[in-house]
Amino acid sequence: AQTVTQSQPEMSVQEAETVTLSCTYDTSESDYYLFWYKQPPSRQMILVIRQEAYKQQNATENRFSVNFQKAAKSFSLKISDSQLGDAAMYFCAYRSLTGSARQLTFGSGTQLTVLP
């Protein structure tokens, strides 16, 4: 079974600065998907960014980018030019390609505070 670990329960960043959230995972599979989800105070889960494991190029979405290190099984999220609206709980998630199900395995989350 796969596991996802987020070792930073809480992080804070000054507005307009850059912050990196860490995520490591454990798997014996060679191909899979990785995701970062954001959960603001409304508790609505929002997909931030996704990465296919077979792609070496790191995914980017505007101010959000990842550092995907497949050999190290690391998938960190970098938020540039942080905004007050980025304050939320961030979850890293893993999705296997084997089997027919498409369920996600989530980490325990990192609560990000953005300081004005």
Add this chain to the structure above:
Amino acid sequence: DGGITQSPKYLFRKEGQNVTLSCEQNLNHDAMYWYRQDPGQGLRLIYYSQIVNDFQKGDIAEGYSVSREKKESFPLTVTSAQKNPTAFYLCASSRTSGHLRDNEQFFGPGTRLTVL
């Protein structure tokens, strides 16, 4: 607008009572999922369904039951056998084709269940 609706937003239950949480989607997705979220933990999969009239247990199915009689609906029943049902429950749906973008899970706004 397409999306996922969950009702009610808040639900209170007395010990020993069964309660059903509603989840409806109009995204024409084949797959639907139920997750449970506890403080300090990530989302954990309860049940999932990839097609009408078929569903599978997730990691924490004990004390829960589901049905999938219609493509659009995937209700979750929390039974009296669930020892600690107070939690936040999230429903999600996704397509079942192979491309990464079709693997995105869309989440509903959630239901907060409190056992009195």
